[in-house]
Amino acid sequence: MIHSKDENKMALPLIEIKNLSFSIARKRILDSISFTIDAGEYLSIIGPNGAGKSTLLKCLMRIYPVETGMIHFRGVLIQKFSQKALAREICYVPQSDGRFFPFTVEEFILLGRYPYLSPFTSVRQTDKAAVHQALTLTQTSHLAKRQINTLSGGEKQIVFIAAALAQGSPILLLDEPTTFLDPKHESEIYRILRKLNQQLKMTIIVVTHNINQAALQSDRLIILKNGQLTFCGPASQIMTNDILAPAYDMNFRFMSHPTTGQTVIAPEVIHDAP
Amino acid sequence: MTRLRKAMILFGLLLVTLLVLVLAPFFGMEIITPEMLFQPAEKLLKVNIFWKIRLPRVLTAFCAGAALALSGLAFQAMFRNPLATPFTLGVSSGAALGAVFFIKLGIAISFFGVAGQSVSAFLGALFAVLIVYGLTHVKSGFSTATLLLAGVAVNFFCSSFILFVQYLSDFTHSFQIIRWLMGGFEIVGYQPLMTLVPLFFIGSLIIFWLTHELNLLVLGEDIALSRGVNVRKIKTVLFLATSLMVGSVVAVCGPIGFIGMMTPHICRLLLGADHRFLTPATFLFGGSFLVFCDTLARTLIAPAEIPVGVITALLGGPFFLWLLLSSSSEQTLSV
Numbered sequence: 001m002i003h004s005k006d007e008n009k010m011a012l013p014l015i016e017i018k019n020l021s022f023s024i025a026r027k028r029i030l031d032s033i034s035f036t037i038d039a040g041e042y043l044s045i046i047g048p049n050g051a052g053k054s055t056l057l058k059c060l061m062r063i064y065p066v067e068t069g070m071i072h073f074r075g076v077l078i079q080k081f082s083q084k085a086l087a088r089e090i091c092y093v094p095q096s097d098g099r100f101f102p103f104t105v106e107e108f109i110l111l112g113r114y115p116y117l118s119p120f121t122s123v124r125q126t127d128k129a130a131v132h133q134a135l136t137l138t139q140t141s142h143l144a145k146r147q148i149n150t151l152s153g154g155e156k157q158i159v160f161i162a163a164a165l166a167q168g169s170p171i172l173l174l175d176e177p178t179t180f181l182d183p184k185h186e187s188e189i190y191r192i193l194r195k196l197n198q199q200l201k202m203t204i205i206v207v208t209h210n211i212n213q214a215a216l217q218s219d220r221l222i223i224l225k226n227g228q229l230t231f232c233g234p235a236s237q238i239m240t241n242d243i244l245a246p247a248y249d250m251n252f253r254f255m256s257h258p259t260t261g262q263t264v265i266a267p268e269v270i271h272d273a274p
Numbered sequence: 275m276t277r278l279r280k281a282m283i284l285f286g287l288l289l290v291t292l293l294v295l296v297l298a299p300f301f302g303m304e305i306i307t308p309e310m311l312f313q314p315a316e317k318l319l320k321v322n323i324f325w326k327i328r329l330p331r332v333l334t335a336f337c338a339g340a341a342l343a344l345s346g347l348a349f350q351a352m353f354r355n356p357l358a359t360p361f362t363l364g365v366s367s368g369a370a371l372g373a374v375f376f377i378k379l380g381i382a383i384s385f386f387g388v389a390g391q392s393v394s395a396f397l398g399a400l401f402a403v404l405i406v407y408g409l410t411h412v413k414s415g416f417s418t419a420t421l422l423l424a425g426v427a428v429n430f431f432c433s434s435f436i437l438f439v440q441y442l443s444d445f446t447h448s449f450q451i452i453r454w455l456m457g458g459f460e461i462v463g464y465q466p467l468m469t470l471v472p473l474f475f476i477g478s479l480i481i482f483w484l485t486h487e488l489n490l491l492v493l494g495e496d497i498a499l500s501r502g503v504n505v506r507k508i509k510t511v512l513f514l515a516t517s518l519m520v521g522s523v524v525a526v527c528g529p530i531g532f533i534g535m536m537t538p539h540i541c542r543l544l545l546g547a548d549h550r551f552l553t554p555a556t557f558l559f560g561g562s563f564l565v566f567c568d569t570l571a572r573t574l575i576a577p578a579e580i581p582v583g584v585i586t587a588l589l590g591g592p593f594f595l596w597l598l599l600s601s602s603s604e605q606t607l608s609v
Contacts, residue, residue, distance in 0.1 A: 058496070061496075061499065061500050062499065063495075063496045063499050063500065082504070083499065083502050083503060083504040083505075084502035084504075085502075086502065087500060087501055087502030088502070090500070091500065092496075092497075092500035094494075094496050094497060094500075099354075099493075099494055101492075101493060102492065102542070102546070102547035103489075103546075103547055103548070107546075107547075107548060108493075111486075111489055111490055111493070111501060112501060114486055114490055114501045114502050114503065115501065115502035117486055119483045119484070119485075119486065120482075120483070164500075167501065
């Protein structure tokens, strides 16, 4: 299901974003952003609300057209891809917004096979296999016949990841996949992402507010604030107030995780003024 | 629901459609029996009624019903809104305005053998489409909300204009206008059918061609895009195809509102939301349902006729309410 990497193109970064700017209704959402992503990398994007994180993902998925600047995939401009060709490169899990889906889990995941279908074709064996693999990878086979709208928030989010996986693209974008989820489902989702990254060598780009998880399992982190890239580097470097405090306009406390020994953060308690 | 069950429901719908199409022409003010068709000499009049009046009428009603139902299906998927039909976009109002102008002016002209009223209704529909399409094009992006609002605006404008024309008209014209707005199939011969068929064929083929895309549009534009659907292009194609289809239907038989809104919902309840099954079902059900309603229109108070738009609304309204009460309303109302 995952494409083998083309050895000749390994020298090129998988994704190169150069001076990307984007505005909605004359408000600058992204401001001259540049960075690269390598194949097989796990990248987390953090930053306060309204920083432009989701917009950046939508530009990568071409849900928003690139206005200023450039995005290259394997050295090819994003505009050169047809929408289907782009979908074979990247899959996307949007923010959950409670919209209604009138399909069963299986039907919904099968829709992920669209980039490989032509009109009037029925489902082929490869499509069925891809759906089966996506269900197995996310351990959701038991939900296959359920209506999406009868699922819990956590199950729904995992099914969304399964649907993106059925697309068979080597790059997975996720927009706040664990918002509104309980700790169990949240860690389940992070476990799945780790598995996809480590075993299947998928490139994962995830927008999240969970700084601890982001620091724990990403290779690299970027921080956005007011549409600008304020940090881009190894996850291990962000656990200081030098970097996090200006990003969120608040101080954090740092401590060691009691079992793993890794640095974790807790927000400084803000007291009301007397 | 298994694929087998869905296939069986579709097959059932196909049988019902064939049955309706075969039986309907025999009913009317006077019942024609099959034997009469094979007694040429003395029954010539009835043979003529069968072949030259009833059969074209039944076929026209089928095409109109199928076209309106498919258009409704496509619009509901595109706008992810159960109330979205081509009528919401003001296409039918535009067509009605065109026809009303023609009735008021009372010019007896024809263009290439097509009745003037058809041409002006069709031009009205096209006019509405171009306005809505133009408005959404002026603003960048092609958002559903903009499109719907533009449609509502065009609708209001055309409806007000129709009222104005009606206010200025004498009694005869005013009655003609009201009668036409009720919708009906008082046609003779194959000419109206011939004006309808080309656009009906193209429009239906496009919608059958795009069933995968319709499935994905139901999920929302962002997901459809991320799955590889060229949303803007597909929407433009669907929008133009359905608008032309509806324009030609309204031109021939006036605005008939119920079919486009309710038929897709009824089929969704029967078959679920997968457009690969939903599209043929909506096509068959919409067509045969309008033929059925038109047969009622011709026979219930014969020799007079009831406008078919009145029948569809009278039958459809209570049926839809029953559906709402008998199953989960969420399933009924959501695309």
